[in-house]
Amino acid sequence: MHQLKIVGNGEAFSATNFNTSYLFKLIKGSILIDCGYQIPARLWLTGDHQEIDLILLTHFHADHAFGIVPLMVRYLEEKRTRPLHIWGPVGVRKYVMELLQMGYPNVSKYFQYPLEFAEFQEEIQDHRTFGGISIRSAPAIHSITNLVYRLDFDAGSFSVSGDGKPTELARELIAGVEIHFQETYEMEDRIPSHCSFEEVLQLVEANVCAAVGISHIARHQIEAMTKEYRRLVENELISERRLFMTYPGQEFEFNS
Secondary structure: OEEEEEEEOEOOOOOOOOEOEEEEEOOOOEEEEOOOOOHHHHHHHHOHHHHEEEEEOOOOOHHHHOOHHHHHHHHHHOOOOOOEEEEEEOOHHHHHHHHHHHHOOOHHHHOOOOEEEEEEOOOOOEEEEEOOEEEEEEEEEOOOOEEEEEEEEOOEEEEEOOOOEEOHHHHHHHOOOOEEEEEOOEOOOOOOOOOEHHHHHHHHHOOOOOOEEEEOEOOOOHHHHHHHHHHHHHOOOOOOOOEEEOOOOOEEEEOO
């Protein structure tokens, strides 16, 4: 059995929903997708951080990546020895090591665990495998490089958007996926670097994937978006199986 847990589904400055992050639990070990500054404490509270073998970063904004430093240094205190894999856009090694140096200068020389970095190319669909999991990437439209990730495994598939609007390559990537989690920042399509509820409805109507989960809603848009979503469901204009609202702690099980 594989289990996906939403650690957080909020935007950068949410006080209640926490930075958007996903924990994919494998039969042995787990994969963390994004690690913003609000995420480590959530992982420590449950002990989930102890099973993480791979961290995937969609992009290099603070609410998706700054939590990696305290996570790494706590691993030092806990005497971790097994490798920690960190994958992301081009430049991920430089980015993470500079963050670590700013946060805790020279601490990496005391690490007893290896850091293993790998990059996904930015302008194409790229592909890697980890522990039998196929991980593919494609670019999204954001203010900086952002990668959409799709994970395929024996029991199912899911994809996450990071931030931004899906490109044609990203739409091709998520075609047919069981669940796609899409950043849905505002109601209307007004921001070039963020996806909107309006665009997510179009994605659902186009039957690109089996189901779409809404995440990373702007804190000032949550009430309006939730109200409109409920109206659509109550009037049977959209199915909850095709489009749903996410929440922190939500879990999904994939059984082969």
